[in-house]
Amino acid sequence: MGKKKKIAVADFITIQRQNFQHFLNVGMVSEIELRNSISHAGVELVLYPEYSQFCRSESSMKSAIANGRTYGCRLYVPGQLIHQDSKVSKFQWILLGTVPLMNRRGHFILNGSARVIINQMVRSPGIYYAEKITRKTKKGKKKKKGKIVMIRTVYADLISQRGTWLRFETSPGGQPFVQMKRTPKIPVSLLLQAMGLSTTTITQRLSMAQGLSMREEDLMTQGLVKRHWFPDSTEMGFAQELVRDLETFYRKTGKQYRLQEWALISLYALTHPKCELMEITPEMGKRFLFRKFLNPKTYDLGLLGRSRLNQRFNLGISTNTRILTAEDILKITEHLGEVFHRTAVPDDIDHLKNRRIRSSAELIQNQFALGLTRFEKVIHERLTRANSGITLSNLVTTKPINAAFREFFGSSQLSQFLDQTNPLAEITHKRRFTSLGPSGVSRETAGMAIRGIHPTHYGRICPIETPEGKNAGLVNSPTMFTRISQDGFLQSPFQKVFKGQAQPEIFYLTADQEEKFMVAPGDLNLDKLRFLEQKFFPARCDQDFLNIKSNSIHFLSLSSFQMISIATSLIPFFEHDDANRALMGSNMQRQAVPLLNPEKPIVGTGYESRVVSDSGHSINARFSGYVTFVSCEEIQVYSLIPATKKSPFPFFEGSEPNHNFKNSLKNPSHGWKYELKTITYPLESVSRSNQDTYQFERPLVQEGQWIQKGEALADGSASADGSLALGKNILIGYLPWEGYNFEDAILISERLVKQDLYTSLHVEKYDMDFKDTRFGKEQLTPSIPDLPKRNQKLLDERGIIKLGSWVKEGDVLVGKITPIEKKKLSPHERLLYDIVGKQVQDVKDTSLRVPKGLVARVVKIRLFDEDGRCYETSIKGKATSTRILDPNKKSQMAQLAEIGKFIIQKKRRKTQQHPHFPNSFYFLFKMRKRQMGQPNATSSNLKKAILEQEGRESGIGQKKREKDFPLLGRKTIQRVQLLLAEKRRIQVGDKMAGRHGNKGIVSRIVPKHDMPFLPDGTPLDLVLNPLGVPSRMNVGQIYECLLGFAGSCLHEHYQIMPFDEMVGAQTSRSIVYSKLLKARKRTGKKWLFNPNFPGKVKLFDGRTGEPFDQHVTVGQSYILKLVHQVDEKIHARSTGPYSLVTQQPLRGRSKHGGQRVGEMEVWALEGFGAAFTLQELLTVKSDDMKGRYQVMDAILTDKPMQLGTPESFKVLIRELQSLCLDIGVFVLTTKEVKPIDPMKGVTGKPIESVKW
Structure with a gap:
């Protein structure tokens, strides 16, 4: 290769x-x-x-x-x-x-x-043609059944960048109409006449496309309206009425209007049906037309929309003309006729050439x-x-x-x-980008076409990562290499191929550009000269898949990562997973909580470090140099950096506006090009994220270490050695264990809890405001009555909890007393107070206390005074660095420092000495700048500064000073803000997951000695159900598990490329088995790889010591702890709010709601015969308004409960009565049957005394 x-x-x-x-x-x-x-x-x-x-x-x-x-x-x-x-x-x-x-x-x-x-x-500005087929039933003659007729309608949507969207539509007979939002159909010819086109031009152009015949003398006559403007029978009534009104209007006014003016009046009358026709003038129609389509401020096709219209219809209209023209409407209507007559095909709306970002x-x-x-x-x-x-x-x-x-x-x-x-x-x-929102689609009406995967998504939109549920397919993520063009279209990179040889040039192509070329996948083998083999390869052209020769290939994909997003690229062996499970794995990685001691995965993909560096959660060196100082607060690096020249006018320094996005370095000096300088990188000790997770930075380098430019200096809360670290590599096994891992439940070892392997930190923010009430000001004080001594020691002299204190439920965080109105005592109460020696309280304790179930540490305190100034103190971490600076390096750095001093002195002699400026000049200039209060200016804009000064001197443009701290209310005089860090260990009910969509809830925490163990005595950390693999088809977790096991034995880390079959058949299995065999040879543990049971070992029961019947798959897998924790989910309700309409408890933990008992739950209770429990659930615990208030009395007095009529039963009775059914409710006694009013409820004896 x-x-x-x-x-x-x-x-x-x-x-x-x-x-x-x-x-x-x-x-x-x-x-x-x-x-x-x-x-x-x-x-x-x-x-x-x-x-x-x-x-x-x-x-x-x-x-x-x-x-x-x-x-x-x-x-x-x-x-x-x-x-x-x-x-x-x-x-x-x-x-x-x-x-x-x-x-x-x-x-x-x-x-x-x-x-x-x-x-x-969204859909890109331009014109889009489509067709729809609707079913319509025609009425039959007499008793005959009606026929079902399929009606085909062709329409075109003209989408503008700003302004009204237009829809051009044909009637079943092929007549063109145009329609705006919330307006009736308007004949295209009417709109064209209103825009100034003559009838001759319209008849010539439209008759060619639509087969229409129009005569100029027929304008504004009933025949023309019937035949052309409103050809459908459904519109005829309105057409005749419009013509009759127009003729009456013409006879009364006697005005002689031109053809365009008649069209303007008709257009305004159509779009404003509530307007009186006699009041409409051509000027009103002209203003309406100008506002809708001819005003650049209200209607704009955009540069892209105009260029796409010109390109599609071969128009020569200037790109500066972005309003709608008559020629545009004519061309659109002509092409609409071609689509209607099937001489042209409709557009593919879901094609990425028709969608932009x-x-x-x-x-x-x-x-x-x-x-x-x-x-x-x-x-x-x-x-x-x-x-x-x-x-x-x-x-x-x-x-x-x-x-x-x-x-x-x-x-x-x-x-x-x-x-x-x-x-x-x-x-x-x-x-991420979404199809929802303004000018987008609605999740309720979006169909499968817009949610599905389109062939043009390749290399641009990830087919895997999308939410589950209603937003599936509507919220997407771009692929790793995707770029957005200047026009907003998605581009994907491809490698040029010339006569079978891959060229070094890389081209970014949009979806419509890619369709013109033969594109081959990126996993083809190249020889040393980067030539493809002389054989047939699979390729894609215009959404068709072909087998072509290597000489016919135009482009190659860059990588197998090209088609997936960032989150999906972090899943190793994801090509062996079902797409649905890969989707879950991609989404659940984003829900992983940073752990106390992060650990990077043994089996990764190579992009973990890029995610951390690009997200800004790590600190990277700006220049190469020596690390001279490391602490928990800062890192100092002695670096050789490009020299900068100092201007004698720092206020006018630079030649461009300061957007805070430019490089902080100024122009290089004309003297020395470099200078030695110590760069300080501050570290964040404590901060809170939007999701209340703990964010901090810890040093990664040591003093005396040489670092290169771009190298990671500090880790974040979710990174280790500069790589993304979301979970832990733990020993897992796939076997059932006493039913505790039934239905994806997870069994974990006690070691994960005791050693804080899955312990996370969460930060809660608490605010306490001090206001000026009508009885006086609220006070911050440590003197709180009846406060325990332990809590008194935790408060400082101001009454605020001390930094670093461990607090628990009920402890006072901020001492606060609120003045109240003195209670007026009666004579006997005054006597009693005098006897006891107690005074009437004029203040009450309103201190901020730790809520229930919370044990945390105070990590940051902020105090805001009345002027808006903030005083902050935060807890400091510990630096993990050790000094390795030897004497030789110290001397080298001392020499570098001397050289640096010499360079700086020489540089000052050349560029920084300005003897003709007195020292007081800089001070006076700064003071003048402060008094003027004007923005940063450049030397080329001195005229603006002079104009600004003139305006200030004349008292013009004095801006009002904003309040320094807008959060403090008008009556708030002080605010104390605390950050409390809470440790959360893994517990039963927490959610855990792997990277392959294998998720579950912790069902039991087992002692370490009871967990199944390996032949060498190592107990498992986590037990998964083996039935969770075959049906879910996420086999990638097995590959990761076994390769991670081999890596832990060999002390190696792996980076796995997806789709590794390009190297050979079954490459993933070959890699895993070879590494397991290598681990067996190096460690001498023969059970690591058994050729008869590859990937499985003999496992022993920790409770009995006996081996299990079957060999079990065991390995090291990367398991995450998700943000769905039981502490934030568990909830119980005894009393709480009720819905105003149904009088039933609200739903949800945030509203302190109840648990719904539905139809199936009622069946279950009926099956168990729990009649009294069921009756309570349906009455006093639900919507029995009278009974709910009598429950407490019945319990305290040990009397039977008075069960009333639930509101839902009353609604049922009323609904049946509304159907004209005589429904009554009766009570059967020994003597007679008594009717009762269900609206008033059952009155009389308790339910136990009623005899049936």
């Missing part, structure tokens, strides 16, 4: 970051340019977006998360207010609003929480455009009410754009709470 070519995989988060940069640099400017001039009543506001600037964010990302703020920057645009009468103009920087910023990891910080904007897959940046740009539209409307309103002395400060407001961003990020279906369970979950969430 020839030498493999290494492929550089792009950063996995590029999809998010690159598009957002394009929005900041291009998209935002283009949107402002569309509305850069707003004028009204002789006053004009002109914006200059090409000079727009972003101010640096006031707070860092860490402080934004801690303070609950939004991480963003202010957008300033130069504006000019021109008074047309006096010709007076004023310049000023205008604050348009605050734009949320995307950080380097590809998500946003909104109100202190990480959020991500999901990319949306609306990136997160495009969605934000659309919202920004919406904010600008509101901004323009507000300016118009203010100009209408303004007087002659209007100024920019009174005219401009930031509310429209800020509100638009707030609405989108806070309530849009595409703005989601970031899944931060582990790095894989985070990176997958950012790459």
Whole structure:
């Protein structure tokens, strides 16, 4: 086999970051340019977006998360207010609003929480033809049955980037109509006449396509309407009425309208049926037509839509003309006739050439455009009410754009709470795209066609990873190598093949480009010169599979990873799994909880390190160098970095706007190219994710170690040695054990609990606000009455729990007393208080206490004062590094330091000395900058700075200062925020899973000595049911189990490529058996590989010591602990809320609801004869409103319960009575039968005393 070519995989988060940069640099400017001039009543506001600037964010990302703020920057645009009468103009920087910023990891910080904007897959702008066949029953003559007739309808959807979508449709007779949303059908000829086309042109063009005959003199006559505009009999009544109204209108007004004006009146009358025809004028129709299709601000085909229309119909319309033209409608209608007459085929709507990705940046740009539209409307309103002395400060407001961003990020279906369970979950969430949302499909109406796998998905959309349930097929993940083109189409890389030889060039092809070439799979063997063998190979062309010669192949796929997503690529041997189980394995890896001591898998695929590095959960070295200092707080590296020149004007440094996304290095100096410098990498000690998992960073390097650029310096909470580590390699066996692993239940050893192998850390956040009440201010104090001494020692002098304290249920976290109104005492109560010597309490204890069942440690304390300042203290971890710095390296580093000093001194002599600037200049310049408060400017934009200064001096544009800490309410004077870390060990009820979709619930924890053990005495850690493998068809777990067993004996780690059959037949089995045989020879344990029972060993029962009857499959498998933990699931209800309508308990743990007893549960209780239990469940525990209040009294007084009538029974009686059935309820006694009113319930004797 020839030498493999290494492929550089792009950063996995590029999809998010690159598009957002394009929005900041291009998209935002283009949107402002569309509305850069707003004028009204002789006053004009002109914006200059090409000079727009972003101010640096006031707070860092860490402080934004801690303070609950939004991480963003202010957008300033130069504006000019021109008074047309006096010709007076004023310049000023205008604050348009605050734009949320995307950080380097590809998500946003909104109100202190990480959020991500999901990319949306929608139909691309353009025209799409389709057909539908409906069944219709024709009425028969007299008593004859009606015939079922199949009616074929052809339609075309014109999708625009902005504005109304149009549907062109044919009647059964082939007549064309056009329809907008919530409007009746409009004849195409009517729309064309309204747009100014002559009848001759319409008849010539449409008759060629549709077979229509039209005469110019028939316009606006009843015959024409009957024959052409409304040919269907169902529309005839409305047509005759319209013509009659038009003739009456013509006789009354006596006006002579042209043909186009008649068409405009008719168009407006059709689309506005509630409007009086006598009130409609041609101008109203013209305004309607302009607003819908001819105004670039309200209707835009987009550059892509216009180019696709031009390409499809061979039009020569300029790409700058993005509105709908009459020629477009004629061409669309002509092709509609061809599809109707079957001379052309309909489009494949699910083809990826017809679907594009609306990136997160495009969605934000659309919202920004919406904010600008509101901004323009507000300016118009203010100009209408303004007087002659209007100024920019009174005219401009930031509310429209800020509100638009707030609405989108806070309530849009595409703005989601970031899944931060582990790095894989985070990176997958950012790459995902959905077909739901605005302008998308609905999960209720989406069929199998849009959910299914299309041939064009190869290399672009993963066929495996998608959610289960209602969103299956509607939410997808891109494949590993997928790239999004500038137009939003998915591209996949392919390797060029020329005359049978693979070329080094790589081409990214879209789905429609790929169909034109012969594409072969990527697992073909190449020789040393990268030639294919001279034989036939399978290839794909235009969705057909062929066998062709190697010389006819145009492209090769790059890798076997090309067709799957990131999560699926982390499953070894996944080609041996059923697709449904591989889907479950991909999804459950994202649900894995980071463990206390992460461990990377023995059997991996090679992409584990890329997931961690690209997700931003590890720290990588920016430059090569020596590690000089390592602690739990920071890592210092002594590196040789490119030198930078220092400008004497730091305020005007740089030539581009500061978007916080540029390289932090400035222009290289003209002197020395490099300098020696110590780079400090800070480490995060304690942080909380959105899913309450514990996030921290621990050093991975040692002092004195040489590191290369890009090498991992620190691990995250879910990584080990720079690789993704979500679970543990544990010894498992496949055998039944006393029925405890029935139906996918899992039996685990006590060792997993005692050694904290599956122990995870979870962080809970608790807030306590101190408010100013009408009786006084709430106080933070340690003096709390009746507080135990142990808890008093845990509080500091302020009344806050000490950092690092272990707390349990009921302990006080924050001491707080609230003033209350003094109780008015009666004379005898006052006497009693005087005798006892007790005073009336005017405060009550409202302290924050640890909730039930929680044992945790205080890891971080934040205190916010009234001014919004935050004081934070957090617990420090321990550095695991050891010093290996020897004396020789110390001397070498000292020499490097001296060289560095010399270089820096020389550099200063060349570039940094400016004797003609006094020292006070820099201070005065900084003070002037602070007073001006203007955004970062460049040396080429000094004119803008002068205009800004002029505006400030004249009192124009003074922006209101925002409140420093918006989270504190108006009456809140102080806030204490605590982070508590809780240890959760594995326990019965927790969910565990492998990487192949093999999941289960822990059913029992068995002592170590009772677990089955190997011939050398090693007990198993986990026992799985062997019946979970054959029916699920996920055999990949067996390969992983056995290869992991061999790797643990050989102390080796493996990276497995999928689809390894390219090397030879049954390669996976050969690799596993060879490694087991190698482990047997190296360790001397013959039972590791038995040729008679390969992959199985003799296992012994830990309780009896006797061997099991059959050999058992045993190995090392990578098992995950999932986020579905029993502590968050277990729930019981005694009392709680009831539904207002049904009077039955609510459902769900969050609402403290009850468990539903359905029809089958009633049958089960009936079968067991539990009559009284069943009666309680259906009455007092459900919707017996009277009985539920009498239960407690009956229990305390030891009396029989008064069971009333449930509300559901009353509903049943009323429903039967509504069907005119005389339904009554009677009580049978010894003497007579008494009717009762079920609406009032059974009254009288208890149920035990009733005799039947």
